[in-house]
Amino acid sequence: MRFSLTGGVVCLGETMAVLVPAEPGPxxxxxxxxxxxxxAESNVAMYLARLGVRSRWVSAVGDDAFGGAVLDFVAGAGVDVSDVRVDPDRPTGLYVKEADASGSAVRYYRRGSAASALGPGDWERVRLDDVALVHVSGITAALSDSCLELLDAVLASPVPVSFDLNWRPALWRDRDPSVLLKLAARADVVLAGSDEATAVWGTGDPLELRRLLPDPTTLVVKHGASGASVVEDGVVTHQPGLRVDVVEPVGAGDAFAAGYLAAHLAGEPARRRLRAGHLQAAAALLTREDVGEPLPAEVTAPLLDADDARWAGAHLRRHP
Structure with missing residues (x-):
């Protein structure tokens, strides 16, 4: 499953080093x-690159071993990292997680990180020629006042913007999450999980969310394993999810966003966009890594255009 677009995508946000126990147990x-x-945002950029979409990641990392590892990893996936600033004074963020199929306990160590010092000045130096879309998330708004100002500058630019809510309650303990609705209202495409939208905006219902967010052209609501919906021009299109033997769920939302956005930019109809998102999410669900190996074309191509019965009967499993 690959998409050919005339313009690239810029993904902006913090990426951290991750430590995961290499053995079972606490x-x-x-x-x-x-x-x-x-x-989140570099995950989207890497999935987009695997879909044949030119993607660029904009951020900051520390001048340390973790920062170098982050740059090598993201660039190794085919993403342009030339607009990532290396901060000589602040460290690269870090988080620790314990992976499990039912979810992952995560501990963040990102206060004072290089990316938390991003601001409008970083956006001013980003090249916007031949850019079809800029992708951001609500995570960035929580990192610092300067990061919130950065998002304001992004949303004021002439390039279309997609905004993924990406609700992280631990990041908002000392900040006002009401800004998230104001940011989303200025985007062209908004993506949100129904559960996180309920937590932040009081509802996860697609039509009620549309009433809260009348201005974005496209609203995408993810309903977990039951599927996802697109609201456009007063029409709600729902596409059930795939049956997947989940290994670990972290990163699936970013994978879905990349699949959906690639198809969106290629001008695909709503149902095909949602299926592209579900197929990318499945790749993430089948691995413990945040960015899973893409599903083979012999799996994705038939499912994109399968009838409803074949789609519903598909069952994706991890091969040993």
Missing amino acids: VRAATTWTRAVGG
């Missing part, structure tokens, strides 16, 4: 760790 007992890389 984190406090772990003696061996695996280092990975995780960040």
Whole structure:
């Protein structure tokens, strides 16, 4: 499943080094760790690159080993990292997670990170020629006042913007989450999980969310395993999700966003856009990594245009 677009996508936000126990059991007992890389917006950029979409990641990392590892990892996935600033004074953010099919307990160590010091000045130096879309998330708004100002500058630019709510309650303990509705209202495409939208905006119903957000051209609401919906021009299109033997769920939302946005920019109809999102999400659900290996074309191509019965009967499993 690949999409050919005339313009690229810029994804902006923090990416951190990730430590995951390399052995089963509680984190406090772990003696061996695996280092990975995780960040919502760079995840989207990497999935887009795998779909054949030119993508660029904009952020900041520390001048440290973790920062170098992050840059190598994201660039290694085919993403342009030339607009990532290396901060000589602030560290690269870090988080620790204990992976499990039912969810992952996560501990963040990102206060004072290089990316938390991003601001409008970083946006001013970003090249916008031949950019079809800028992708951001609500995570960035929570990191600092300067990061919130950065999002304001992005949304004031002439390039279309997609905004993923990406609700992280731990980041908002000392900040006002009401800004998230104001940011989303200025975007062209808004993506949100129905559960997180309920937590932040009081409802996860697509039509009620549309009443709260009348201005974005497209509203995408994810309903977990039951599927996702698109609201456009007063019409709600719902597409059930795929049956997947979940290994670990972190990163599936970012994968869905990339699949959906690639199809959106390619001008695909709503149902095909949603299916493209579900197929990318399935790749993430089948791995413990935030960015899973893409599903083979012999799986994705038939399912994109399958009838409803075949789609409903599909069952994706991880191969040993």
